Amino acid sequence: MKPMDMDLQFVAEALPAFLSEAREQITAIEQLLLQLEDAPEDRELLDALFRCAHTVKGSAGIFGLDAVVDFTHHVESLLDRLRDGQLLLTPVLSTLLLRCNDQIRALVDAATQADGGNDPDGEAARQALVQQLQAAGAGPAAAPAPAPVAAAPAAPSGGCWQIGASFGAETFRNGMDPLTILRYVAGLGAVSQVQCDTAAVPTLEALDPECCHLDLRFALDTPAPASDIEAAFSFVRDDCQLQLQPPAPAPTPVHDSAPPEAAAVDIAPLASRLGELLVQDGAATADAVQAALQKQARQRGAGTPAPADDNRFIRVQADRLDAVINLLGELVIAGAGAQLLARQTKQRNLIEANTQIGRLIEEIRNGTLKLRMVPIGETFSRFRRVVRDTAAELGKDVALEIVGGDTELDKSVVERIADPLMHLVRNGLDHGLEPPAERTAAGKPAQGRLVLSACHEAGGILIRIQDDGRGIHRERVLARAWDRGIVERGVTPPDDAILQLIFEPGFSTAEKVTNLSGRGVGMDVVRRNIEALRGTVTVRSTEGAGSTIDIRLPLTLAIIDGFLIGVGSTKFIFPLDAVVEVIEQRSAALQPDSRGRACVELRGRVLPVVDLRSLYQLDGTPPPRVSVVVIQSQGRAFGVVVDALLGQHQTVIKPLSPMFRSLRGISGSSILGSGEVALIFDAASLSQLAAQPALT
Template identity: 40%
Template sequence: MSSDDPIAAFLVEASDVLDAVESALLDLNERLDDMAVINAVFRGLHTVKGSGAMFGFDALANFTHHCETAFDQVRKGQVPATGPLVSVILAACDHMRRLLHGEAKDDAGATLLAQLETEMAKATGAPKGETAPVPQPAGGGWHLRFRIAPDAMARGINPLALLAELAELGPCQVTALLDAIPPLPDLDPAHCHIGWDITLTGAVSREAIEDVFLFVLDDMELELTALEPADAAPQASADHGEPDPDPRTEQTRTAPVETVRVPADRLDAVMNRVGELVIAQSRLSQIASSNENIALRSVSEEIERLSGELRTTMMVLRMVPVAQLFGRFRRLVHDLAGETGKDINLEIEGEGTEVDKTVVERLFDPLVHLVRNSCDHGLEDAEARRAAGKSPTGTVRLAACQSGGQVVITITDDGRGIDIDRVRARAEANGLIEPGAPIPDHDLIQFIFHPGFSTATKVTSLSGRGVGMDVVKRTIEALRGTIEIASQPGHGSTISLRIPLTLAIIEGLLVRVGSGRYVLPLAAVEECLELSTADDTRSQGRSLITLRERLVPFVRLRDLFAVSEPADPFQKIVVVASGSSRVGLVVDQIIGSHQTVIKSMSPLQKGAAAFAGATILGDGTVALILDIGHLLAAAGGREDRLRAVG
């Protein structure tokens, strides 16, 4: 990884390390005796401390040093790991993040360190301020030689800080290697020409030494040789020549990792260019198809192939696993369990499912609302769960899977479920429905998305003000997605989100209604069939067809869009679906598939709810992209009403 700004690179890397430490702490909270996890936490804290000192973040390094020292006693078995101790270190990680960005309060760190000291004393049973002595490591050690990159100091790397970190691991004998210093006329004062030969004694792991060089390992020379206990005594070197070859010497320097951090706005800019290229290629294909020049057609086909491959590659670059999203909820549920006093177990499935990075970013806030509601409203307390014959520990499950061109995310809890009677009572009290009106349970549940609607009996710090679920629905719909709720009283609820894999380019089905052309997301299309004259005549006033022994409502798009031209003699029905809902869309002609570059609607046109955006066709004209969710809502309830009538 390279960066023009070493401080910016450090901030990104340090944030990643803190994320890893937090994840390890959450694992440790479930397995308090797992030494592998304990060592991972210690290494992470050690890395943050050392790299912070290297880049001048002294407040971060000093604060983390206290946390590392305390956790070192856990690592050495002098202090047992406890739930409260893990919670304090988690809070300390939050403070480290604030220190990274200069947002920490002056007294917050002292308060956390006092809490840490208290928990350490509780864990050991010693009076506050007294902890078990830390024995010095004995036996073994390492011989290491290293040289940092010549321009390392110009990038903010301080070799003295590296030496100081090594000295903290154990007694060191350090000798400077001066053999690479050039003659004075050729000396560049901005470059580092010195190397170091070090004998480090004590029981130090290879990982601990490599962690010291974590941020410079890719472009430095490092040799490590394990010492036997008999060889561990520090020995001064009289000369600076190369040591004799030793079969135990291992080159820990690895080839640079083939990854590059790219700012998100650069990816967005490239994606926009790819979109323009797809549009231009479509226009070229249309011109070539009407031209008899064989060479032009050949070039058009080759450009179509290359642009398609480029589009696919660009889409893959923007895809990230939902693990990046789901992993953040482990900490949220841990904190919610503490706030509510409930035992909550979070289960995660489908972490490898990939989705566009923009979608992931915009999904976080709605998922926070949903997970909070599941923990606060959905799950009962331990006493109520025992009375209902359930385990005292409630379970919230986050799952993701890919379905066609969509990713389906479900949030499931095994709590009390949605109280339909309470929802009805609140809807009647708010004047949303007439008292006693016959409304299916599915439609009643949808009222929880109404602004200001809440069934909570009291307002808490987590929920109860009726703010959140309406925001969730608007956010999901803005992503061209849908949200569905299924609930079983006494057994829990499941909320399903169906979101497009990408917001930039989709495969679409181009159709014509009158003289206008429209695009349907191909992922939502189930099948196409012809609307016969008999069905057309019979369906007047009912707008239903029977498809494999199931009634499917359909919408005449020419009526919805007030098309004045006469209908084609043989109209077509495109059946689209979202979740368990299906609707037929009557069009005049199905033109075919189309690579659709989605363009946002202007502010003046955003009120047209039937459309999710627009695209430019090969001939330069504009086609509107239909909003499947809105069309399903337009046909919603029609089948139920007709069943009730007939």
């Protein structure tokens, strides 16, 4: 039975949830396989791996996705032998299972296609993988047998079958819902005489809603053969004792353990006792199946039962959340305008009321923005497979280390940074890290090291890609830049500027074109994509020791806490997290150069400062006393000379107009309550201006 053969409304409502959950489980399978390569006998990881595959198969069976069920069943059989200790997970076997997981992903993705994703080449590849799975699982030990199923005597098709189904206690925790199975069976014919043995159901006080106690008997009038009925229970075979009695003139009891006095119980009263597990006979809804799908997420806890609250998480479409964020930004601007007008009236009650509204808006802002914050570790984890496969393709031995995976970042930023990170990781594997023989000859360990790390810094996030490879040869970079006319021949820029040349369009030092590099595209796109996120990318390298690429990004692209300052009639905003302190200074004591650079003394040390009036050639005469805002960025402090301190400001980030995009040190703009436009500083760019004024 294909998805389109089922109730259309049911499919429309529940299938998207299945696809989302299945993809999460498939991603988990990949990550677990990669973790098991370092600990192939870890029983908890093996159990979690089996449950993920079992969940995908069971959920696919609910929707009649036979191709997913059949193929995943072979994978599950091999995983069952692994967790029972009959086989050991070797690198070859891990590679096979990863390839199988790719096929499961392809089958799940094809579930929404009208033809069911009919792909002869894909089918041939899956058949070849099935043969490899069967060969890998072959051995002296017999494969584990499925849960006992009473063999049905041969009988002619057609008639009233008597069926007994006793579900195990772990049925719900394994993501299965008996209701969906009965719904599927009802599609084979007419279900009647539904009975339930309540002897095994504990009292209400002792009832665990996570445990299943269903022991059902019912009649099924169907022309289908026994194999079709057994197939309906195939994806819960490990959690169900099934007995079939073929059509006969005088049906006899089919469940040996049922007491004679067991009374017939309708499904409806059972629903109130076991939550959402059963509903009125024949009245199954998409909500019930949705609940079954949500239970699958509980298996990620290594078998620990989760709380019985299915409403702890709710899925929200991204565009709806974006619309709320946009409206919130307008609310922040309108609230700032109302507060400004209230101050102009000098009515204390009105000012206090607007201040309270402002506090509430800030709380709403903070809570709403947290909805879009996700750990970047989920993105980092995707690169385990990339590093594994790419290193194998290049004949290299590379260990990937992930640090700071719990660092949170706006989901929109995470999604847009994935591709640049992918290119940088692959570039490090191809250009940076050496083959084992070359590393050994250089006195290094044969295994290379690639580190992905993330941490918060100055109101933003720092993502670092670091390797211990051969480093960047500045002479080769400079020679290639001369050849391509990027740098005038004979001119030698500073070392740091030479390294930044790798981000120029069309630049490449690869000696030959490969699947990974040498076509002169990529690094310039990386920089352009990062700068589109109001971020910066810098590179540091030591020849023979390795390279480090730093990406600095804002935490969010929507709203931040800012510190509003004024220079003449122009308003600027600093990210509040980057502001350390403010000191007072006589303007006459400052002697900025042509680029606005000067120095002041701060507690016995020299602090470089940037004079915004000189830097941006702003009109107006500086006041006798000015303020120096001390900013911390990229591990160093610097000061910014301003005329006025206007206090903390909720800042709605707007994109820069084309007129200001070439202005160094500026990353965005914001609209104030008065309707004025304030420019938002990029602390990292300003830091570079303060430390290296000669760079343009």
